[in-house]
Amino acid sequence: MDDFYRDYILDHYRSPRNFGTLEQPDASAEDVNPLCGDQIRVELKLDDGKISDVRFSGKGCAISQASTSMLLESVKGMKLADVAKLPKDAVLENVGIGISPTRMKCAMLGLRVLKSAAIGRLADWPDEE
Amino acid sequence: MTQTLRTDAKVERIIADFPILARPTSRGKRLVYLDSAATSQKPRAVIQALVDYYEQYNANIHRGVYEIAQRATDEYEQARVKLARFIGAKTSEVVWVRNTTEAINLVAYSWGDRHIASGDAILLTELEHHSDLVPWQLLAARTGAELRFIPVDARGIHILDDLDRLLDGCKLVAISHVSNTLGTIAPVETIIPRAHAAGAVVLVDGAQGAPHLPLDVKALDADFYAFSGHKMLGPTGIGCLYGKREILEAMPPFLSGGDMIRKVEYTQTTFADPPRRFEAGTSNIADAIAFGVAIDYLDALGMPWVREHERALTGYALERLATLEARGLAIYGPRDPERSSGVISFNFADIHPHDLASILDTEGICIRAGHHCTMPLMEKSGWAATARASFYIYNTEADVDALYEGLEKAARVFHV
16 A cells, blocks of 8 residues: 555645636536545536536545546546546556555545536446446 | 553553454554554453353343353343443443443433423533534434533643533533543543533543543442443443433333333333333343453453553653654644543644555554544544544553654655
8 A cells, every 4th residue: 555655646646737626617526535534526617518627626635636636637628428437447547556445435536526527416436336 | 650561561461362463464564453442452351252152151131041041141130230330330220232322312312302402501512422412413403402512722621611601501411531532531520510510411421431541430420421342342232321320210211122111011011120121122142241251351450550551651652753743743632641541633744644544554553544423623623634543451652663653654655
């Protein structure tokens, strides 16, 4: 687990990308991780069914914040329908190996909230699909 | 006071009584268990008592006339006698429940619904665990009563300046003996007589009190005292509600059914006397008996020794951890081990407590991270979460040193 906290993860934790809010977002969602209270809100700007801009806000552990920051870097230009189908590997490919089972919900929180924003209701936990 | 815990032969013998402490983690590390405020480890004798019941005399109680049923009944009732003696109560004042939460709910429904009315006040403290808060919120919602709170200062110490005003019109005071989040020992000796003088009944949430402090409920003059077995070397699923005899006698049943009756007719029932009036259905027999064995274990150590051991260890830990303050360690709660009972809450630089707990876990160190079931206190204090280390009889200075080294490792991993 200590191998997980690599420098680029800590960089995303301390300097999250796309952090903040949008004026008049077209879609948004927010949720907490029941395990630890980590909180993430995702806001989307849409253009012709595709994500034209994205921001997230919230607080929590390095795993939830860095996972969300890295995930959102790759979603601009993506169709909502494709976002709704993102697998949990979309997160795991970014953060790599080393997340213990008890912390998996922290890693999946951002993906769940992003998908919730895309489908307009609370999505399932990606690790329970 | 500088008790040399590291070389204490008594603690070495205690550690040898706990099988789990001899098992290395999957990474081959020594288990450093610093989460006894969540649940304590169990000595071999307690585990063996469970096995003995199921292997030798498993039978239902209070009914069978055969030998093993008689033995089960005797051992179960003997455990009640031990518990009563341990807390300074009469045997008839000890009600078996599942845990502290159930004990408090029993009082909230059975006593609360009878005695609390619209306009009455219920006085709690800002430190309460959700288990000593939510049942009273529901009682207040059912009855129209008002909830009030004894405030605490930035170190989690109770502020009693306004106590008389807070007690005015108050029918019930419910306070935790020891804060599970900060370790603060509540000034129950001051609050209880003043609550009584104001006409209020007092419930003490002893989930973190009974395991750690010498206890005499009669000297304390608490009307109710609730605690769980699993935080004091016993199994999960068994706890105790102490209530003054005359108060319990006037209370209606909480749950109803078998074993809590005197006479049942098709349309009406007369109920058994306390404590059995509050023990409907087949009890948690094995766990009650094993809880009695846990009490034997604590009795043999002596609760004054338990308190002194934890006081000394908390003092050592506070001293040791304070050296990390210059590097961003923030220690919450009382800084005086006289006012604290074996719990240290902290945060380290910008490392989230869950990340801290994960890094310590790789070293075999078990701490708790989160809101500790005290969300209003976290909100009031401006902490999103804290890390918490808590001690018990089997912890040593070596465990504190391991925590210190684990924190140094976390600092290296997070470059702080």
